[in-house]
Amino acid sequence: MSVPTVRRVFGSIPRQRTLQSIRQLLQFQVLAHLLRIALSIILLPLDNAILFATCIVGQLSVFLWHSNPAYRRQAALRDARFYPKTILITGIDTPHGLALARCLYYHGHRVVGADVSNLPFASGEGMSKSLVNSYRISRSNYVSRLLDVIHREKIDIWIPCSPRMNVLEDAMAKHMVESRTTCKAIHMDTEWVNRFSETESFVQFLNENGLPAVENHQVQSRDSVHKILHRSPSKIYHMRRPGTAVDDSNVVTLPKRTLSMTYTEVSEIRISKDRPWVLQQQARLGEFIAELLVVSGKVKAMKLRPADDRFWGQSRLDEGLAVTIQKLMDRFAVKGGPEMTGHLCVRLLVDEEFETNHVRYVAHIASCTQGTGSVEYLLHNPSSSVINGYLAVLSPPTDDTPANLENKRQQARASIVTSPRRTFSYSEKLIQIDTHGVLSLLYPVAKQVDRFVDQTNNRLLFWQDPRFSALDPLPWWWHAHVYRPLKELELILSRQGKQ
Incomplete structure (x- = not known):
């Protein structure tokens, strides 16, 4: 069935039928809330036993x-x-x-x-x-x-x-x-928050301080394309029309294998002031994420990971890349000065530059987000360097000593983490399949299914729940059997009030 046909079918449904569907959806959501409350009651005896046993083991482990x-x-x-x-x-x-x-x-x-x-x-x-x-x-x-x-x-x-x-x-x-x-x-103060929240002002900060920024140009002539390519012959660019997806078949990769092939490719592109194109720098080694704790213009802790799910971090070359990014992040923080304090997540593009006898890594800063929500890998299992970094905010800034620099090199090697693979999501899969939004009424249902599956897994695999700790199990138990049921009841009452 074609998309226009599906739209006509849905459009022909009477308004009353639509309202009835919405009521049924609300009833399904209320039923989902009741199921989660029932699950909490069913698992209460088992979780009570787990809580009791864990408390005993936790007390004994302190002495053993x-x-x-x-x-x-x-x-x-x-x-x-x-x-x-x-x-x-x-x-x-x-x-x-x-x-x-x-x-x-x-x-x-x-x-x-x-x-x-x-x-x-x-x-x-x-x-x-x-x-x-x-x-x-x-x-x-x-x-x-x-x-x-x-x-x-x-x-x-x-x-x-x-x-x-x-x-x-x-x-x-x-x-x-x-x-x-x-x-x-x-936390960052208002000046830094405003400056780093806007792409233009953030890139301006990088350029003013001599920090490598990812190039992103809007070109209006073939001559401007050639000038950018000649200025940076070792870099790779994607050229596309504004608004075109990166994986679209119309994206052109430049430069080509030879200079003549590059000129031929560019000459076939229709480009003018009325039809501008975007020339965006790419990287051979891909994107990396550096999660930072910066205190008084110094990086106190860092976690480094690839932006995708690929396996990374097991070779000496990966350690060399971590040291390269650590040095760049140190420069980035120092340029911010002693007033820069907060949690930062910096996205980088990493490339290789080929020279006569060796290859070296080159990292370019693409963007930056702020706040603890953007550095969850750094804080989920915080190290002593994170704690010491927080305490450093109470002391006056000091210069790095040779011992501190060596500690930073060791921290760079220890900062490597690999992104865990994401769990399957019914709602995300449904959105990917439904490209035209025809099944939008089913999105809340899929999200409720995802929530129910996640909560069931957290209840049954309790040791994987971040609230659970063998030395501190009460947060897990209280959330499962007090907070969450009361929250579900509140949501049911609020939905009934809306009806």
């Missing part, structure tokens, strides 16, 4: 294994030279927020958590034993409530992790916090 994180906390607190800091994490209900809280706790620090939510009940993450106190902050009075918590708990460092606040809102909150208290925020 000195490598236990709890033993590390006890050792830190016994150290007379150790001064624990009080650290606030907003967005404790995120996987990386909880992972940070646990890591800081086992390093001996005092951690306060906060959910940015209007719900009257605590999230599972808020029940973690790593927190001395947990708060709920509404979005409407975010800054005033944040200041109140900072004053009450005498917070030294604030780490914003909540996805419900955008980076600009947290930047404005940072200005208020640091101007009215002694607390330091691990």
Whole structure:
């Protein structure tokens, strides 16, 4: 059946039939909520047994294994030279927020958590034993409530992790916090947020500071194409019309194997001021993602991974690439100056330059996103360098010593991670198949199926749930049997109210 025919069939459905379909869809969603509540009740005896057994094993492990994180906390607190800091994490209900809280706790620090939510009940993450106190902050009075918590708990460092606040809102909150208290925020200020949020201003920052940026030109003549190619003979470009997909068959790869083939290819392209083309730099080794913690213009921690799912990071050549990117990221942070502090995710294109006796890596910066939500690989299993980086915000900036430079080289080798393969998604598969949006009414159903499958897997494979920890299992249990059922009930009542 052709697409126009399908559209005519759907268009001929009476309006009342459409409203009936919407009601049925809402009923299906209510049924999905009830199924998740039922699943929570069914698994409650099993999860109670798991919780009880885990608590016993966790207590015994403290005495039996000195490598236990709890033993590390006890050792830190016994150290007379150790001064624990009080650290606030907003967005404790995120996987990386909880992972940070646990890591800081086992390093001996005092951690306060906060959910940015209007719900009257605590999230599972808020029940973690790593927190001395947990708060709920509404979005409407975010800054005033944040200041109140900072004053009450005498917070030294604030780490914003909540996805419900955008980076600009947290930047404005940072200005208020640091101007009215002694607390330091691990976040970019408003000037850097605005500058890095816009592509043009970000590229201008790179060019002004001599940092390699990915070339992206809009060309209006064949002569301008040849000038760009002659200026950078070792680079590869894709040439396409604006708005054309990168994988489209009309995309032209330049330069060709020989100069004459390049001229012939360009001469056949219809290009003018009225018909401009885009000339975009490509890379032989592909795209890489560098997730950074930058404090006072210095990279304190980094995780490096390929942008796709390919296997990477096992050879000495990969270590050499990691060192190359580490050096570039150090330059990038230094150019930002001592005012640059925050979490950054930098996308890079990596190329090879062939010289007489060797080949070297060349990395070009393509874009940058900000906030803890963009550096989840860095924070899901935070290292000691991440914790030390946060504490460095309380100290004056210092110059790198030879020992620090050697530590950075070792960190570059340890920063390599491989992107895990994504799980199958029914909703994404449906959207890929339905290119014309004919089956759009089924999208919410597919998303509900995805959610149900994910939650079932997290319940049955509880050790893979980021909330679960053998030393801190209560967040997992509370989320599954208190927070999530109450949340489902709230959604059912809100849907009934809309009807």
